[in-house]
Each structure stands twice: as structure tokens, then as C-alpha cells.
Amino acid sequence: MNWDDLKIFLAVARARKLSSAARTLGIDATTVSRRIERLAADLQTTLFEPSAGGQTLTEAGGRLLAHAEAIERAALAARADVGGERGLLSGVVRVSVAEGFGTWIIARHLGAFRKANPEIIVELIASSGFLNPSKREADLAVMLARPTSGPLLARRLTDYQLHLYASPAYLQGAPPLTSLADLRHHVVIGYVPDIIYSPALDYIAEIRPGSSPDIASSSINAQHALAVSGAGLCLLPRFIGAQDARLQPVLPEQVSLTRSFWLVVHRDTRQLARVAAFVDWLVKLIASEKALFLD
Incomplete structure (x- = not known):
């Protein structure tokens, strides 16, 4: 061989x-x-x-x-x-993350990692759904729930909050909005109910019980774009909504949901130096950006 x-x-x-x-x-x-x-x-x-x-x-x-x-x-x-050690820091690292986290957090800083580690090629798979480190589909994943089986190492990367956001243009032309009960008179944007890829994303029922989104998309970036365009109210992670000056929080004291990101790595893959370098970089990045995740 x-x-x-x-x-x-x-x-x-x-x-x-x-x-x-x-x-x-x-x-x-x-x-x-x-x-x-x-x-x-x-x-x-x-x-x-x-x-x-x-x-x-x-x-x-x-x-x-x-x-x-x-x-x-x-x-x-x-x-x-x-x-x-220098010879170890080369090769491909495939990273599977949720679309919003990949776009708004990792992609904005990945250039710095690449500059510090020029021989490591990062494949950022940022989509609606996750590749499975247990099946070697990815070297590591940032997931919305802790895996319960497989030869995996998992740790809580960070908690994050979701708030309701809208554009000033939408709010100016919309009915009064002073309580959760008023949401029944408003357009609410969210995920397509029957293709939500994680129970952690099924949160419309928590703020408007017994209802589905009025406008739905499988993409968090599309939901964000809808909110910016004035199409309606949207539950967004703080790391998206708070970074966009075109949006403002709505009912912030009444609408504050908390979810978690879990860093998941195959037990064998974690020992590879290129994977360890990315994991260490990501953990430090999240610690330095803590204010984007939690109030």
C-alpha cells in the first residue's frame, strides 16, 4: 500500500x-x-x-x-x-456551523486566523443544518445542542440571546406594540415550521403561542434581510440584530430567549494540531466577543 x-x-x-x-x-x-x-x-x-x-x-x-x-x-x-510544531500547522480543517454564526461571527474574523496560520485551509460550511463530526463529515462543528452519542468531545462554547427586532420603517406604519399580546396584529418572520433543523429554533410559539410565522424562510440571513426591508418583526440572535444599526430591538424586556452553542469535535480529530489550533482560536474569539452574545 x-x-x-x-x-x-x-x-x-x-x-x-x-x-x-x-x-x-x-x-x-x-x-x-x-x-x-x-x-x-x-x-x-x-x-x-x-x-x-x-x-x-x-x-x-x-x-x-x-x-x-x-x-x-x-x-x-x-x-x-x-x-x-510549525510543521503540524498545515492541511484542511472543515468546520460546520449554523448559517448565522458562520456569517456574522466566524467569517468576519477568519482572515485573521488565516494570516496567523497561512498553511491551514479552512472550509467553512455555514448552512441550515450540520455536518456530523461523528461520521467524519466535518472536523468540528458548532451545534445548537449537545450530542448524546458518538465518539465526540463536546463543550458549551457560549450562550446567546435572541431578541425581537424591526426596522423603524416597519414600526412607523404598524399597529401599536406595547405587549406580547399585540404581536397577533403584527407580521412575524421566522423559520419554515416543517423543515426546522433543530428544536432550538422553534421559538415563534414561545412569543406568540398557537401560531406560525407570517413570513417564513429556512435562512436566518434571509430573515434578517426581510426585517431590514421592513417586512415585519423578526427574532434574531443578538450577534446579528445588535450589529445592524438599521434594526432596533422591540419589547426587549419581554422578549429575551436564551440558547447555546456547543463546540463538537471527534475524539481522534481533536488531537490533530490544525484542528486544535482552530479550536483554541475560536474559543478565544468567542470570549473576546462576549458582549455580542449576551446583554
């Missing part, structure tokens, strides 16, 4: 696409495909199956992944022991 082929296998397993793995490795996709085929032939098994999302590991591929990562850790440890 060729170690170089194993490195290519690792890149495809992590990127899930031949083209993405090729960019990471600095070679062409044809070479990646040929080397994966050679490795599979050498092992007399199938390592990947094509799927809508790219290349999906087979059962045999999943077993090989565990061995390949163990070999990678040993190689990195040897490099650190002989050549120093």
Missing part, C-alpha cells in the same frame, strides 16, 4: 469531491481518481460510491479511514518531535 495514495484517499474522504480534494492537494482530479482506483485495486475492495453529495465512503472505506488517520497522526507526531 502506497502512503501517497493514502494521503489522497484522506483528502477525498474529507472533501467528498474529487475536484475539491484535487485543489487541496495541488494536483488534477484525473490523477486523484486514478490513485483512488489504484488503492482500491490494491486492497481488492471499493472505497467510495458516487452520490448526490459527491463521494461517499463504503463500509470498507470507513474502516480504511480510521487506519489512515491513525497513520497520519503518527506521521504528524513524528514531524513535531523531530522538526518542531
